[in-house]
Each structure stands twice: as structure tokens, then as C-alpha cells.
Amino acid sequence: MRLVGKNTFFRFAVLAGMILLAGRLFAQVQISKQSLKNTVVALTDPKCSGRESGTEEIGVARRYISRTMEAYGISMKGESHSYGFWYWKGDERVLGVNIVGIIPADSFIENPETIVIGAHYDHLGVLGGRIYPGADNNASGVAAMLEIGKALVSLRNSGFVLKRNILLVAFDAKEQDCLGSQRFLSDQIVDPSSISLMINLDQIGTTLAPPKAAETGGLLPKNYILVLGADKDMQKLFESCSTGNDSLVLDFSYYGNQRIYDLINNMGDQTSFRSYGIPSVLVTSGVHRHTNKTTDTADIINFNALTQRCRFLLKVICTLVN
Numbered sequence: 001m002r003l004v005g006k007n008t009f010f011r012f013a014v015l016a017g018m019i020l021l022a023g024r025l026f027a028q029v030q031i032s033k034q035s036l037k038n039t040v041v042a043l044t045d046p047k048c049s050g051r052e053s054g055t056e057e058i059g060v061a062r063r064y065i066s067r068t069m070e071a072y073g074i075s076m077k078g079e080s081h082s083y084g085f086w087y088w089k090g091d092e093r094v095l096g097v098n099i100v101g102i103i104p105a106d107s108f109i110e111n112p113e114t115i116v117i118g119a120h121y122d123h124l125g126v127l128g129g130r131i132y133p134g135a136d137n138n139a140s141g142v143a144a145m146l147e148i149g150k151a152l153v154s155l156r157n158s159g160f161v162l163k164r165n166i167l168l169v170a171f172d173a174k175e176q177d178c179l180g181s182q183r184f185l186s187d188q189i190v191d192p193s194s195i196s197l198m199i200n201l202d203q204i205g206t207t208l209a210p211p212k213a214a215e216t217g218g219l220l221p222k223n224y225i226l227v228l229g230a231d232k233d234m235q236k237l238f239e240s241c242s243t244g245n246d247s248l249v250l251d252f253s254y255y256g257n258q259r260i261y262d263l264i265n266n267m268g269d270q271t272s273f274r275s276y277g278i279p280s281v282l283v284t285s286g287v288h289r290h291t292n293k294t295t296d297t298a299d300i301i302n303f304n305a306l307t308q309r310c311r312f313l314l315k316v317i318c319t320l321v322n
Contacts, residue, residue: 039143044133052125054094072150074101120174140205181269209286214249224249
């Protein structure tokens with residue numbers, strides 16, 4: 001049973017955020033640019049061969065993500081961080097694996113709701129003998145998810161109260177019609193009715209496709225982020241958290257282009273959650289000339305921008321869970 005209705009949930013979160021953001025605990029938490037870079041570099045290593053779902057090479061990436069969750073103190077949902085599922089790729093039956101970690105709500109909270117922070121870790125693999133590294137799509141989203149998870153664990157250990165569970169999910173088989181997120185829900189890794197919100201981090205690492213309001217000769221102070229699928233209350237929450245050193249140019253419309261907005265907003269793992277009636281948003285820095293190309297390598301990632309975006313998203317998530 002939900003503690004609050006969805007609309008009430010977001011209105012309450014906006015008010016709670018005003019109190020939270022003045023607190024001292026948040027100011028002590030660091031987002032590590034080096035850790036973000038380490039993850040992107042590891043997931044784009046040639047040993048991962050582009051992380052095609054169902055291949056042996058994606059297992060290298062999977063083991064890295066699982067080990068990182070463990071090192072960051074992100075708990076297992078069950079006996080393992082990994083949840084396998086079989087699916088058909090053409091005539092071949094292959095194994096997909098979602099990687100799930102949990103930061104549980106405080107023990108005194110009865111029947112806590114769950115917020116899912118997701119990022120797919122599979123990519124295109126090897127096509128025509130050439131590796132598609134997938135640095136922005138979507139090693140950047142996985143790196144952000146892990147770093148935010150580490151910060152939330154640190155906050156919790158420092159006394160910050162979590163009134164909702166946080167579930168961190170690295171989805172497999174996004175490039176196979178989002179099968180990983182579909183199976184996560186249909187297999188009921190958690191009860192879908194307990195999920196209040198899904199935040200999907202997908203292509204969050206570049207500054208190559210800014211809205212006009214963010215176009216400057218350099219990155220700062222005009223860093224930006226695109227948030228698609230947010231209702232008015234959720235937009236207000238994001239806006240309330242874009243303050244101080246973490247101020248970003250926010251775009252909720254994909255540059256006012258309704259056709260492109262509809263296209264991008266209805267792609268990705270957030271759509272699986274919406275099919276269950278779960279409020280879901282896509283957070284991205286936009287499609288650019290390297291998307292789904294062999295040139296999507298670690299050197300196109302703007303790690304200063306990614307670090308600032310993670311701090312901003314940490315504010316949003318802390319507001320929601322407290």
C-alpha cells in the first residue's frame with residue numbers, strides 16, 4: 001500500500017526539499033569525478049567489446065558493476081546483485097542479467113515506497129568488425145547511478161533518514177526492446193505497486209547537445225540537463241533543487257520540438273515502468289553526433305559536467321526519499 005498518493009507525494013517532496021537542502025549532511029558528501037571516469041573507462045574497455053547483451057564480454061562489465069556496488073556498500077536485494085532471465089535473440093536463446101542493489105529505508109518506516117534509479121549497461125557490441133564502446137550510451141548513466149548510490153549510502157551512514165527504499169538497477173537488454181526492464185517488472189523483483197517513481201539515466205555525460213539557453217563558449221555556469229516525462233509537480237521539484245553551485249539549465253521539452261520529445265520520451269527503460277502506471281522520467285544530456293557510433297568513447301564525456309549533474313540529481317533524490 002502506498003503511503004501517499006502520487007500527486008501528494010510530489011507536492012510533499014517539494015516542501016520537504018526546502019528543509020533538506022539547508023542541512024549540513026548534504027554539504028559534506030562528495031561526488032568523485034575520478035570515480036565517474038573510472039567507471040566509464042572500465043565499461044568501455046575493449047575487453048567489454050561494446051557490451052552486447054547475451055555475450056560473454058558483457059559479463060566483464062557486469063562483474064565490474066557488481067563489485068562496485070559491493071565496494072560502495074550498496075546491499076544485495078537477495079542472495080546476489082545479479083538477476084538472470086532468458087530471452088530469444090533471433091533463433092538463439094540467451095541469458096540477460098539485471099544488476100540490482102538496494103539502499104533500504106530506515107527500519108522504523110512501515111511499508112516503505114520504493115524509488116528506482118535505473119541505467120542500462122548493455123550496448124551494440126561489435127558490428128562489422130568494429131567495437132561500439134557506448135561511453136555516453138550508456139556507461140555515463142551507469143557511472144552516475146553508482147556514484148549517486150555511494151553518496152546515498154554515505155548520507156545514510158551519517159544519520160540521514162531514508163523514508164523510502166532506493167533501488168539501483170543496471171538494466172540489461174535495453175537494446176533488445178527494453179527486455180531487461182520489462183522482465184524486472186514482470187518477474188516482480190519488487191512489487192511494482194510499491195514503486196512511486198522511476199528515474200532513468202540514459203546518455204547523461206556530454207555537453208554536445210545543449211538547449212539554446214545553455215549555449216556558451218565554455219561549460220560553466222551554463223551546464224544543463226534534459227528531463228522528459230515529468231509532470232508539473234515533478235518539474236517544480238527539479239527546479240527547486242537547481243540552486244547554488246548546482247544550478248543547471250533545465251529543459252523539460254526537448255528544445256520545444258514536440259516530435260523529437262515524443263520520440264525520445266517514448267524510448268528507453270522508463271517506458272516499461274509507465275506501462276505499469278508508475279511515474280517515470282528520463283534524465284539525459286541529449287542525442288548527439290556520436291550516439292550509436294564507434295566514436296562514442298570516453299574522451300567525449302565531460303566529467304566536470306557529469307559531476308555537477310550527479311550532485312544536482314542527488315539533491316532531487318534526497319528530497320524524494322526524505
